[in-house]
Amino acid sequence: MALRMWASSTANALKLSSSVSKSHLSPPFSISRCFSSVLEGLKYANSHEWVKHEGSVATIGISDHAQGHLGEVVFVELPEEKSSVSKEKSFGAVESVKATSEIISPISGEVIEVNTKLTDSPGLINSSPYEDGWMIKVKPSSPAELESLMDPKAYTKFCEEEDAAH
């Protein structure tokens, strides 16, 4: 996500994600000081995208922190299946509150599935950023790229430091 999150903790407290209570990923989550959720078992980019790596498939979306700062998502532009994504390059955009914001891929690979539900229900990104709001599934071309991403604890700290900067 092309964002830096510096919203006040008060503002974020009003945006507590409902996905936390519905998570079928059952592993525990951690809540950053700013009250957006950070899910265990995922890796995170400093541009606020998350990756869930399972075997040869990596699922990508944006974090609860990101969706909270975007506001209501009204449109999502995603790549087509069989297209390529590259680490730290844009692969799409979300539209919210009169703004388009590009989405940055945390890893490189081939797009094998796109979440078509987001066409009619872009708000899933707000209501369920880690589950129903997933964006693309990728076959990673360089699995080692995942090593450079942040674990949940590091990402939580990253968000807190960004918040503290403003």
Add this chain to the structure above:
Amino acid sequence: MSVNRAKNLGLPLMNLVRLKGAPILEQLHLEERLLRTSSDNWCIVNDGTNVPTIVMGMSGKPSQLLELGPVIQDRIPVIKRFTGRGTVIVDKSTMFVSLICNKDDVPNVQPYPRSVMAWSGSLYGEVFKDYVFGDRKFGGNAQSIIRNRWIHHTSFLWDYNVRNMAYLKLPSRVPQYRLERDHTDFVCRMKDYIERSDFVEKTVKAVGNQFTLKQVNLEDIDSYAKGEHLKSTRLLTLKELEEAMAGTTHNA
């Protein structure tokens, strides 16, 4: 810290491009190019555009936003731009001000929508502080945020042709400011409040309070913006508009 920060004044540098009557498609292509391929800050002022043109946001659906029959019959160009929602019809009486910034050069502005809009609201507050517009709107804005930069661009209704407003539908998602008013009830003409030249100069001055401005001619842009880039802004084809209208008719 941006390398553009002018040492003598401590203000970041911003390139100023002044256009008059430039086609809005060319202006938007220029903006998208500068956003994506330049590392400088930019202020683009276009005093009017040459022909009446409809401009939709990235997600705009012609069937929902436009009275397609008259649009097609009257051959009104329709553009889909790279920034967020908001549909406008612009012409020679519309004035455009676009600001492209590196996030590091406006450190008090967080690169997400509400923060950018709050900053621009403050900037234009300086321009319009002596004017009272009530609850009427005289401009629309939109933004695009990429990794380390953002654009905030505004179209100002210096004047408008009521007939042109008839090409636009009442949107299904109505912003709060609009209530249930028809276009003519919630917009106003800036010319009734401020001189055209005053508006431009006050705007440039307000921007100049935060940036050191350097005039750049359009013909010199190539030296600032190089390389290939994603081109999202485009003119919709007649076929696309006709298909959109056919889809609407079929669903009626």
